[in-house]
Amino acid sequence: MQDSEDYLRKKAFFDSLLTIYGRKPVLEALQDESIPAYKLHLAQSNRDDSVVRAIRDAADKRNIEINLCDRKALSRISRNAKQDQGVALDLALPHYGTADSFLNSLPASFELLALDGITNPQNLGMIIRSACAGGIDGILLPQKGCAQVDPLVIKSSVGTVFKTRILRCKTLHDTLARFREAGTEVIGLSSHAKRTLSDIGGSGCRIFVLGNETHGVSDAVSRISDSSVRIPMQNQVESLNVAVTAALIAFRKQL
Amino acid sequence: MQDSEDYLRKKAFFDSLLTIYGRKPVLEALQDESIPAYKLHLAQSNRDDSVVRAIRDAADKRNIEINLCDRKALSRISRNAKQDQGVALDLALPHYGTADSFLNSLPASFELLALDGITNPQNLGMIIRSACAGGIDGILLPQKGCAQVDPLVIKSSVGTVFKTRILRCKTLHDTLARFREAGTEVIGLSSHAKRTLSDIGGSGCRIFVLGNETHGVSDAVSRISDSSVRIPMQNQVESLNVAVTAALIAFRKQL
Structure with a gap:
């Protein structure tokens, strides 16, 4: 024992x-x-x-x-x-943890970013930097299909990876399913969505899923999401850099 | 004649x-x-x-x-x-022009980004992409001290450089001085500013100056600015990627 x-x-x-x-x-x-x-x-x-x-x-x-x-x-x-x-x-690092430990003691309200197929280390670092500055409560980082924290990521995060809550998990799909069971709203970013980011309310238990820059959120993850939102864009621009999207989510209540 | x-x-x-x-x-x-x-x-x-x-x-x-x-x-x-x-x-390109021509027929209200020492072509491309998607009316790009539109910039802008109004000028300082004479408000981004981005009102004639990632807005340009603003950041983060800053300015009214 x-x-x-x-x-x-x-x-x-x-x-x-x-x-x-x-x-x-x-x-x-x-x-x-x-x-x-x-x-x-x-x-x-x-x-x-x-x-x-x-x-x-x-x-x-x-x-x-x-x-x-x-x-x-x-x-x-x-x-x-x-x-x-x-x-x-x-x-x-006190903030380098697992999705499991976070799930075991869920706060009353929180917002996380979940990364689905973010393979570019520079983008991962920039996402972490933006999320940290914007007050996101943590980043769900699956071991499969995503860049992992390495020297390039540390550099591109400008050191913010050391003070951002990184929640590791094996696969995003299974982890998001468990968050949903626990009552968390899972929202995928998609340029085809009807709702826009400004339709998302104030505090709640919420995960925004950011997809691969070329292919977007994967089908498997889309299927278990509650809904999707888009960021309205002008001049027929089709997509934003994923770190920019992360920043707009993180800072949306403060601007 | x-x-x-x-x-x-x-x-x-x-x-x-x-x-x-x-x-x-x-x-x-x-x-x-x-x-x-x-x-x-x-x-x-x-x-x-x-x-x-x-x-x-x-x-x-x-x-x-x-x-x-x-x-x-x-x-x-x-x-x-x-x-x-x-x-x-x-x-x-219909949108590739000069600061001079823009100054000759100023619209009743507009928002521009001015780039002061943005030397990284990838950042320049990402700034253009974010500004275009967020509906910024143009980008003041000085020939001195900034990356210029080249294949790397085109690639990183994901083609948006072809539909964004690029206003070329020789030096930023002299051009901003002329804008000020014409009644345009010139606002530098600075992490030391008292005012935050959310203090900036609705429509007006306005230029936001984005400085070099390491050194910020240059002294010469700071001196001729009307004021400075900062983006409030959490977790003691000191700065954001300059393309992220551009996006937060461009999208601030839509989030």
């Missing part, structure tokens, strides 16, 4: 870790003391150059544990041998 | 031409019959491959004049020998 509680506690902790990699992103994260870091991983094969020394020094200064390992172990930790440059860092 | 009138008419016509280059952008523009094209320029050194043939055929089909010239002449036309791939196309 003790063992399984211990296991679950550890699992929850490791689930909450975001491992980033690459020398520049790792050094920048270490230098920003507002970003909680858990452990630094360095490949023994790294040459002791000025950047690696700066990374070590920054970790030492913050008393962050350093794990020296061989190149193979490091690539298992980073999961990106091509781009890790022999450096990985586990971040213990 | 006849001569100088003729000269001015011709000058105005050539001023209104936008020359694009590169095989893919030129072919796409030729294939879209809604984009008015004036003349196709081809380097004699081009190999007669399938793309060049497709470009020729598309021009023939639309009865567009073809100018065969040597490589040097072509690079003078494209002004970008490195990227023109031996192909340039003059577009006669």
Whole structure:
């Protein structure tokens, strides 16, 4: 019994870790003391150059544990041998969580963005930045079919990924179905919708689904949505950049 | 007298031409019959491959004049020998104009965006796309210090650059000064401003100045602005992507 509680506690902790990699992103994260870091991983094969020394020094200064390992172990930790440059860092972000944990204690009202097939890391970063600034309560990020948080996303989010609630899930369809069962309204963005964004009322429990830039929201996700809305556009423009759409949703009550 | 009138008419016509280059952008523009094209320029050194043939055929089909010239002449036309791939196309866009012509017949009310140091072509394209969809009346684009309309911008604007009023000017400072003399309100975006975007009223004659992503609006332009506004942000986010800012301005009355 003790063992399984211990296991679950550890699992929850490791689930909450975001491992980033690459020398520049790792050094920048270490230098920003507002970003909680858990452990630094360095490949023994790294040459002791000025950047690696700066990374070590920054970790030492913050008393962050350093794990020296061989190149193979490091690539298992980073999961990106091509781009890790022999450096990985586990971040213990308070806002990096799972859809499951959010579902277990739903607030009385909230607005989330759900990402359906957002494959471009730059767009993902910009969506996070806009959502964070506009006060969105979290971003549902499925492991399947979407870009994941990596150095490009961190850069394009201008660091806001560290203070935005990211709710990971396996597949969007199943997770949205569970939110619907819990009484959350699921609204897909679609240029063909009859309702416009301004028809959506004030506070409530609501998820806006943003689809792939070329193909829109997938059929499977459309089918389990409650409704769809569009953003009215002039000059026969057919679509907006997905990060712009995210911003218009996030800021719509404040403008 | 006849001569100088003729000269001015011709000058105005050539001023209104936008020359694009590169095989893919030129072919796409030729294939879209809604984009008015004036003349196709081809380097004699081009190999007669399938793309060049497709470009020729598309021009023939639309009865567009073809100018065969040597490589040097072509690079003078494209002004970008490195990227023109031996192909340039003059577009006669009704919305591609100058700040001067707009100033000569100011509408009773209008909103423009002015770009101050927007050097990233992708951002320029996204600004144009958002402004076009949100119904902004035009974009003031100085020749100095800003990206210019090129294939990357066209691509990132998703074709909206062809239906957005682009008002070219030499320097932003002098042009904004002339707008102010004509009674137009010039408002700089600044994260330090006291007023927020929602304080700006309904219709009027108004220019919003968007600054460089890193340095904001330049000092020279700030000094001749009437006021500044900010977009209120949550979670201590300090700035938004400039195309997102453009979208929030353009769509603010419709959300």
